[in-house]
């Protein structure tokens with residue numbers, strides 16, 4: 001048996017590293033391929049090259065808190081991007097932190113919350129944990145927020161209405177005109193919380209941000225995030241747009257301060273417009289490929305406006321999930337009462353190709 005120099009070196013490296021590393025390397029060689037994770041509505045194209053470079057440059061400063069000046073610089077850049085004033089911007093460790101802070105304000109100030117069903121639950125879960133009464137109003141037959149029914153659910157005790165537009169998990173969206181008319185019909189003591197985490201992926205006519213409403217008569221908070229289009233979900237940066245008095249109360253209700261890497265990455269990402277539009281174009285192209293295949297397979301789906309698609313698998317979701325998992329694809333959880341529907345996140349182009357192959361096989365199994 002002849003052993004070359006490279007084999008000898010790697011064998012001695014293994015011996016030096018000890019048994020734990022040799023076992024890890026051995027099992028890595030034999031382990032099955034990693035599953036494709038399409039269940040968390042992440043965007044695998046990000047962070048942008050500019051955001052990555054900003055993080056790399058800042059690693060050594062992980063021992064520092066971000067300065068007030070650079071947080072202000074980020075708020076000013078967000079304000080320019082949104083066409084508003086920095087006094088209207090509140091940053092958070094993900095928009096999720098701000099949803100929780102809003103729930104905290106509702107709990108402190110008293111009153112109940114109305115939300116659609118199904119919808120994103122971070123605000124309502126947190127509110128319920130604080131003892132806030134929560135009323136869920138089923139989405140309509142088109143799986144869109146049922147605004148007349150939500151209006152009918154208002155009571156004198158209602159403190160806030162949560163509108164997720166586009167909605168997670170259904171992916172459906174309401175035109176800005178409908179949201180505007182709804183908010184204008186609310187009593188002035190009811191805060192409208194409009195979560196636009198996925199608005200950057202919307203393409204339907206008149207589906208756009210209602211951030212301009214924050215300057216109107218009615219109290220409105222609009223939430224945006226760097227987790228979706230910017231592909232920075234793991235870095236935790238989001239923001240709210242609202243009038244200065246509420247912005248101040250929201251700032252005080254936050255639980256933590258932003259981390260320096262997220263602040264710098266977000267600042268850099270905002271200016272990386274060509275990367276962001278390339279990302280968006282790839283995700284929209286994949287979204288169209290998925291809906292075309294769903295039509296070919298005669299599977300119903302809700303018109304998608306986010307970076308995910310909600311569709312009827314035609315079988316109990318547990319069975320579909322198991323079939324997809326056996327083919328190496330992890331899909332979203334069950335969203336009652338849509339027990340045969342699945343939410344699939346739009347991954348990279350190869351991941352979408354693998355998903356479509358697994359979908360065809362699972363539906364025809």
Ligand code: PLP
Pocket residue numbers: 040041093094095096097120164167168195197198224225226227233236237238
């Ligand atoms: N809002 C919606 C509708 C979401 O789906 C999510 C996360 O998936 C969030 C907010 C929270 O995002 P962030 O990562 O900014 O906390």
